[in-house]
Structures are given as structure tokens and as C-alpha cells.
Amino acid sequence: MDLDGTLLDLAASPDAVSPGEGTQDMLQTLEAAASGALALITGRPVAFVDSLFPGYRFTVAGLHGTELRPGERIAPPGAAETFAGEAPTAAFRHGRDLVRNAAQDLPGVLFEDKGRAFALHYRQAPEHRAEVEQIMERALICAGEGYLLRPGKCVVELCPAGADKGTAIRRLMAEPPFAGRIPFAAGDDVTDEAMFRVVNEMNGLSLRIGEPEMTRDSLAMAKLPSPADFRTWMRRIA
Template sequence: MHTPPLLTPRHALFLDFDGTLADLAAQPHAIHVLPEVPQGLQALHAALHGALAIVTGRTMADIDRYLCPLRLPVACEHGAQYRLGNGRAGSLPAPPLAPLLDVLRPLVAQHPDLLVEVKSAGVALHYRRAPHLQALCLQAMHDALHQAPGMELLQGKCVLEAKPAGPSKGRAIADFMRQPPFAGRVPLFIGDDVTDEAGFTAVQALGGVGIKVGDGPTQAQARLGSPAEVRAWLRLAAQALAQQAPALAGECHP
């Protein structure tokens, strides 16, 4: 396992959100985004000429709210929604979620420490406040998926998500890398969860580097210990890019 590479102007940077930019919390709405995060992302986005995107299971509304006033390129809900830097956006048709909710909501009513999060293209069942209910949650989600053809299970850290079959963080990154300003660059992707493994595989297939946050087995070639280390690495990356900019300008304009 290597240390993360130095960020250069030839890179494209992809970032997960929860557990990467922001520390995990007991419930999704309870996270706290430090003021330095949107400020740092704004500087990096400018230094990379727009080749920075958030790749997350969160909804687009969540990301825009937490990173306000930034409106970065983003792939949300594991690639079911996206927004490119040129303003182009798209999403999968919204699948019927009622059959899933009919199964999951009675479980949450019985166990208040569980949380059902309804997204535009899927449903997530969070059990971080009740990890002892993992087996029960998994069975309920399997039962729910029997009522929802075309949906698949995605397991993360204390969360089970029913999402449309097909989209993934890896596919989203590969799609971004075919579009300017990402095309022709070397991709880096930083993420913390098993849901990020497809992203690590995608960037490394394109000659880039996956960077795993925290412990655990991974396909990523590099590792950072915590979201705090990610934020420190991003600060150093912004400083390094700022120092490289005058040199590059000098090369272009002798």
C-alpha cells in the first residue's frame, strides 16, 4: 500500500463525501462539514480547471446544501444522477419506490433507531444506531427487493441501499473521464467504503490511483487514515498546485 501521490495539474480528482470529506455521524443528517472543506474544494476546482467531482451515494440536493455556495460536478446516488461542469445534467427515470417502502417502514416503526432514507432513485436503510439489527435489516431489504424488479442491493457502512441495477461509482467516473475537462487526465479517487471499490477499480484501469480512507481490505493502491487526513492532504494539494501554477505559466509564456 502506497502513500497518495502528489496532486498535479494533469490529474482529475474524484471525491466521495461521507467518511471522506466529512466524518461519519450516527444519522446522515447529523454530519458536520467544516468550513475549510468547501473553501478548499473551490481552490482545487479552480486549480484543476474544473476537473474535480464529487462521487457519492448522497442526493444532489444534499451535496449542494452541504457544500454551498459551490455547485461542483457531481455523480450522486451512485451514478443515478449527475451534473457535469458545463451545466449538463441527467438522471435515470425514477423507479417505483412504494413497494420497497411498504416493506421497510413497518420495520422502522418497530425499531425507532433505524432510519429509512428515500432518494430520487433508491431507498437506504440506515442502522448505525442499531448495529445489532444488521441481520434483521438485511432480511427486510432482501424481502423488499423481491417487490422491486430492476433494483439491486448495495451494502455500505451500517447502511443497506436498494438502487437501480447498473449505475455505480466506477461507471460514473468512467463516464466523466470521457468528457472535458476530465478527458485526457490521470484520475484519482478517494473513498472510504465498500461502495467505493468500483471507483477504485475504474480509476486504476485508466492509469490512475484509488485512495482508501481508513482500515479494511481494498483494491485501492494508496491509503489515508481518516477524513482528517484527507482534509490535510487536500490542503497540501492546493498549496502544491498554487506553487506549480507560476512555473507552468512561465513555461507557457517565456
């Protein structure tokens, strides 16, 4: 499942999200019931996800599938992350610096450094959407081959090409404890549609979180209006 806007309520800034009381316990209960076959598939880096759930390692596909790290129920302590694509290049770092500096001139626009990716958030300043898109287009040209832009809810992100949430699902479903199971995926944004497409192809269940006007064209088979509704549903089955 996705994190921001799906499991967790969206926040004014990227660093302000919080799992809330009981969320980690609920996830660990569900993970145990599924013999470890639970994964968080997110645009966030693995390290950030770990910071949300202190003292425990879930299986995480970070940066839209660029990073993959098995959880502690299915791998020994210290299990390494695997990465898709090359390490950040000098051109990538130059583009990142360009975006960081440009964001300082746009009140309300927030820069997020994800290590192998970076993003500009304009949730607090939607009037700057066009400028954000132009800045990120310039950054993509600067970064060169091997990268792409992922637009989302009031955000534009520059990420390594060659991986998405759909490829993350395929990688997970090819290995224990996920192999042979019927997949379920939940998400709230356009970046989650790749995940829904793969899950639907595998005859699984896909769920889009959001108000009807935001989910009308989704590939998801089912809909829920908010993260709170999704958490309520998960607690019922935990």
C-alpha cells in the same frame, strides 16, 4: 471523491453530516487549480450534496452514479441532471413504504429516502443488522427488476441497477474537463471499490480511507486512516 467517511466525518445520522469550516473553500481552490476537473461521487442525491455547499455547484455523481450533474465551472446555471435507469415505479414506491414502516419497529435504525433510492442505517443499532438485511431483501423482491442492494458501513441501500461509481468515473473521464487527465479517486467503503477498479485500469491513483483492518482487502493503491488525514493532505496540495 466520495463524501461520507472520506471527505466528511461519519455522523450518527445521515442528515447530521457537515463539511466543517473551510472545506468548501478548499474544494473550490482545488477545482480551480484543476480547471474544473473535480467531482464528488457519492451515494447521496445531488440535491443533498448541493445543500451541504450552499451558493455553489460542484460536479456531482449522485446515487452511486445514477445521477450526474455538471458543476458551474463547466456548465451554465441550471444545467440539468442526467439519470440512469427508469423513474421510480409503483412497485419501488411500495417497497419504500414497506421499509419505512418496518424501520419504525427497530429502535436506532434510521430510514433514508433518496428519491430514486432508499436505505436503512443501523450504525446506532448494530444488533439489528440481520433484521435490516431481511427487510431490504423483501423490499428488493417488491421493487422488482432494475434494482439491486448495496451493503455498506452499517447500511443497506436499494438503488437502480446499471450504474455504480466506476461507471460514473468512465462517464466523467470521457468528457471535458476530465478527458485526457490522470484520474484520482478517494473513498472509504465497499461501494467505492468499483471506482478504484476503473481508476487503476486508467493508470490513475486510488486512495482508501479507513483503519488498516477495514482497508486490508481494498483495490486502492494507497491508504489513509481517517477523513481528517485526507482533508489535511488535500489542504497541503490546495
